[in-house]
Amino acid sequence: MLAEFLQYLFTGITIGATYALIALGFTLIYNASHVINFAQGEFLMIGGMATVSLTAMGVPMVLAIVLAIILAGILGIALQRFAIAPAKQADVVTLIIITIGASIFIRGIAQVVWGKEYHVMQNFSSDEPIRVFGAVLNSQSLWVLGVGAVVVVALVLFFTKTLTGKAILATSMNKEAARLVGVRTQMVLMLAFLVSALLGSVAGIVVAPITFTSYDIGIILGLKGFVAAAIGGLGSGVGAVVGGLALGIVEAMAAGYISSDYKDAVAFSMILLVLFFMPRGLFGPKVVERV
Amino acid sequence: MLKTMMRRAGKCAAVAAAGLMMMSAQAAEPIKIGSFLSVTGPASFLGDPELKTLEMYVEKINEEGGVLGRQLELIHYDDVGNASSARNFASRLIRSDQVDIIVGGSTTGATMAAVPLIEQAEVPFISLAGAVVITDPVKKWVFKTPQTDRMAAERILTDMKERGITKFGLISGTGGFGSSGRSQTLEVAEKMGMEVVADVTYSGSDTDMTAQLTNIRNTKGVEAVLNFGFGQGPAIVTRNYDQLGMELPFYQSHGVASDSFLELAGSSAEGLRLPASPLLVPDSLPDDDPQKDVVQNYKAEYEARWDSKVSTFGAYAYDGLMLAVRAMEEAGSTDPEAVRNALENIKGYVGVTGVFNMSPDDHNGLDPESFRILEVQNGEWKLID
Missing domain, CATH: 3.40.50.2300 (Response regulator)
Incomplete structure (x- = not known):
């Protein structure tokens, strides 16, 4: 009984941690610009695919990972510079549609460059699974959780302790006021895209050994990450983490205890319920209407 | 007036001539x-x-x-x-x-x-x-x-029977291939007097099937596991199967009978069986094989x-x-x-x-x-x- 429960829990937490990392990327950009960046999933794909193809070319794993993250970062900046910035006067909906277009574009290029096949990435450490009270834990899951935790702590420090982090926060709260006190808001936006591209690619790299990777992996993982962000309340960092973990655990429990057929249905009913009773999500900001 | 009529007649003649040419060309058409x-x-x-x-x-x-x-x-x-x-x-x-x-x-x-x-x-x-x-x-x-997928199911279940297996767990994808394979397997199993003791599914975008496999493992009387699906799903199932340390005979369908599946599943595919085209083993076919x-x-x-x-x-x-x-x-x-x-x-x-x-x-x-x-x-x- 306990073994079974633990097994579902491990499965849920691992996949939930991935969702949380993606959700954090959504949250960052949303905070800085109120844009929901639907190209977030593509950063994830770039991270995984670039690492796989670089290692296949003989680059050592660690270097390949660093290069892949840098590539995703450059892409994030390029996305902001060449797609979002030129349309700066446009309203948020237009910008969101631009990100959808950008994601299709990036996916298309990835398909041409890397082909349509699925690729494997080696586990970072041993392939031997770890046994805990009769349940089995993939050693890569520990990497996902560990990296996730480090990233969350780093983000918290970045936003509370550094001037740049505070500038991003200020811009998210009031763009005009931030500009008046000397924050370069375009710069802040670019930074937000950079950081969220880095986050996305890190997520893509740590989960690739578990999920495999391909040019279209970003679509569904990106969508699940968005769902996690929406459950937690768009714009809340804590919400993104809680939302991601909750979504992953509910999915795994539903697949194990109810039926795998209803797994997605249970997850999506959960979103409906949360949004019905708390339209801003679990940790969404309380908005006071100014009259 | 006369001029326009002449012009029209000329056009008609041109069209007719073109038509004739097309007909004569048809004989040598590919x-x-x-x-x-x-x-x-x-x-x-x-x-x-x-x-x-x-x-x-x-x-x-x-x-x-x-x-x-x-x-x-x-x-x-x-x-x-x-x-x-x-x-x-x-x-x-x-x-x-x-x-x-x-x-x-x-x-x-x-x-x-x-x-x-x-x-x-x-x-x-x-x-x-x-x-x-x-x-x-x-x-x-x-x-x-x-x-047909029915033949694949028949072939797999016959092989199971030869190994003395009558009760097995089924895990299938929810896509067209997996769900059609699932219903054919259920029918064939009934006809052959075999029992599907566990029947679980996963969707094409799932990235972890440990929960479903744990469910099968905990079912009483299961003697083998069959996975019907294609794409990367079965490769993930195979890896999870290995990670969970499941030792039962494991079958895949013809949907993953390709070398790229071996690449994805790696060493965890060791020992699994599947029905496939002879194209995968051209050199081990006996010499009297007509194919x-x-x-x-x-x-x-x-x-x-x-x-x-x-x-x-x-x-x-x-x-x-x-x-x-x-x-x-x-x-x-x-x-x-x-x-x-x-x-x-x-x-x-x-x-x-x-x-x-x-x-x-x-x-x-x-x-x-x-x-x-x-x-x-x-x-x-x-x-x-």
Whole structure:
């Protein structure tokens, strides 16, 4: 009984941690610009695919990972510079549609460059699974959780302790006021895209050994990450983490205890319920209407 | 007034002359082979090798003098795996391209969307898709080259029975292939007196199937596990199966019978069995196997021409094209009715997929034995039966 429960829990937490990392990327950009960046999933794909193809070319794993993250970062900046910035006067909906277009574009290029096949990435450490009270834990899951935790702590420090982090926060709260006190808001936006591209690619790299990777992996993982962000309340960092973990655990429990057929249905009913009773999500900001 | 009439008469004459020229040109016209395939999109792993195979063998046949003294012309469209565009392209092939025969339809969805149109237009059609519904019940103008999922289920369950297994757990994908395979497996199991004690599914985008497998493992009496699905899903199932340390005999379907599956699943695939085309083990076929030469030639020619690994799916297109050519040669013309009758009476055509014996009640012509049971040993396919 306990073994079974633990097994579902491990499965849920691992996949939930991935969702949380993606959700954090959504949250960052949303905070800085109120844009929901639907190209977030593509950063994830770039991270995984670039690492796989670089290692296949003989680059050592660690270097390949660093290069892949840098590539995703450059892409994030390029996305902001060449797609979002030129349309700066446009309203948020237009910008969101631009990100959808950008994601299709990036996916298309990835398909041409890397082909349509699925690729494997080696586990970072041993392939031997770890046994805990009769349940089995993939050693890569520990990497996902560990990296996730480090990233969350780093983000918290970045936003509370550094001037740049505070500038991003200020811009998210009031763009005009931030500009008046000397924050370069375009710069802040670019930074937000950079950081969220880095986050996305890190997520893509740590989960690739578990999920495999391909040019279209970003679509569904990106969508699940968005769902996690929406459950937690768009714009809340804590919400993104809680939302991601909750979504992953509910999915795994539903697949194990109810039926795998209803797994997605249970997850999506959960979103409906949360949004019905708390339209801003679990940790969404309380908005006071100014009259 | 007179001038305009003269001009009109002149135009009429020009049109008539053009018409005459077209008619005289028709005698030397090539035989048109139409095709709609999923060359891009989610089913591209089917359509891409299929198109390459068709292109390459149409070229080869033309170099060798064509069919009935006429050249072949391949007219193909990419349906992107979308059933409604498959239907549109089938209609275009029939109405505006006026093809003599259609060889195509990578997926069951695409094939079934085009079937009503084709039946109505009375054009012979050889489908390259798997499900049993395409030729059961028999449709007058529709044939197909791959084995059905029912045969795969029969082949797997027979092998289980030979190993003394009567109760097994089933895990299947929720996509078209997996769900059709699941219902065929349930039917075949009942007929063969076997019991499916656990029946779980996963969706195509799932990235972890440990929960479902734990569920099967905890079911009482389970003696083996069968996974019906294709794409990356079965590879993840295989890895999770290994991580959970499950020791029961493990079967996969023909949906993953390719070298890329071995690459994805890695060492966790060790020991699993599946039904597959002899194309995966061309060199271990016994010398008296009638298919040995065909299989080895196709593999060598495809790999030399395209510099990429041969796939079972391309072989379906090879058999489809060769059946079409043989039917036209036997019919002695491209008259649709005559070609259809010839197709229906093809006996003993040795293809890459199997030996085809068509009949009026069997428009597929293969038997379950055309699948070989393979086992993964030391990271390679090993012929078991």
